[in-house]
Amino acid sequence: MTTGVRRRMGVEERRQQLIGVALELFSRRSPDEVSIDEIASAAGISRPLVYHYFPGKLSLYEAALKRASDDLAARFVEPREGPLGARLLRVMGRFFDFVDEHGPGFSALMRGGPAVGSSTTNALIDAVRQAAYVQILSHLDVQDPPARLELVIRSWISLAESTALIWLDGRRIPRAELEKQLVHDFAALAAVSAAYDEEMGALLRRILKDEPADGPFADLVGRIVALAS
């Protein structure tokens, strides 16, 4: 009976099932430790049948990574309502959910595993970074970003990636603290840039104007002033 049901799976349906099974395995252990045999066994099909749908482990890995990166990019989408700090904090919560769910696979990918250097995997990573960049610009209501704003946003994105990787390595700091910290880091990097550039200063003042007095940005400035005095 079961076999009968399986035989009726269409090609695309079977591909999607294999991607799901592979992604699950690649998320729980470093992808170079996961064999095609294991994927076949977890999917309940034979090894040759896996190769019928995917020519090799790399193509299955890339398909799994494509699904994961679409999933991550979707989590960046946030309604354009309410204070910016609170919006970014919600996105950070979903980002850490993702990192938590895919820990070993995320680490292996970002630290340079066997599949890194494939132009497909690099393009997928870049697409996710670009999605994050576009979302942030949209929330800041900026169409034509000056070079210094682009630098702040893109370098903060890499800071968020490395913060997540360091967190995964032992989880020695509560993730809620890091989610909040990354919101503050964004404000801090923008403030450093604004301290030396009038255009960035004007932009930051516009953002801060709409932040609540008890929001994360105001809170941060208060704490830094207290620290310095």
Place this chain on the structure above:
Amino acid sequence: MTTGVRRRMGVEERRQQLIGVALELFSRRSPDEVSIDEIASAAGISRPLVYHYFPGKLSLYEAALKRASDDLAARFVEPREGPLGARLLRVMGRFFDFVDEHGPGFSALMRGGPAVGSSTTNALIDAVRQAAYVQILSHLDVQDPPARLELVIRSWISLAESTALIWLDGRRIPRAELEKQLVHDFAALAAVSAAYDEEMGALLRRILKDEPADGPFADLVGRIVALAS
């Protein structure tokens, strides 16, 4: 005559010459665009002779990368004298010198070129990051770093990498501004962490205590306060 001189080169001397020639080419153009033929021609020897010293382009690339990473790590070394902000600013100057000298090769490597994913190249990149981390700890006079300090330092190192990469992509911001900005970014990330953790707060107060009133840290705090008011 010239050929006679070349013939007398010892094996190690010839290897070092080839590494130098290759590094020069890999620094000026993306390494995947540089052929063994070109390296042979620039070194004034035949293609088969290159293969006599290096089994393939990857091994020559790895040797060139080893020399470049030793060079970069050496630039992190800074006398433990004077205010910390000024020390870090001098290191940032030497870091941007390096990035400037090896621009296309640095970009290709860090953005994931054909040789990325080689365990040797990844290990070399990690060794340079570790050298930077150890230098910073030593300047901060910390033997046993708490997790939050390790996070600040390591995530700042990745911020410095991405700032340099973004700078190389069009050089739209003067590098002197970015060198100074990275010193401030370090202080800002430490301040964010210190704002929520007493141990980090004590550490940062100890650092700030020895900074001059007209140094970069004090300057930054003043500017952020001005911005917020």
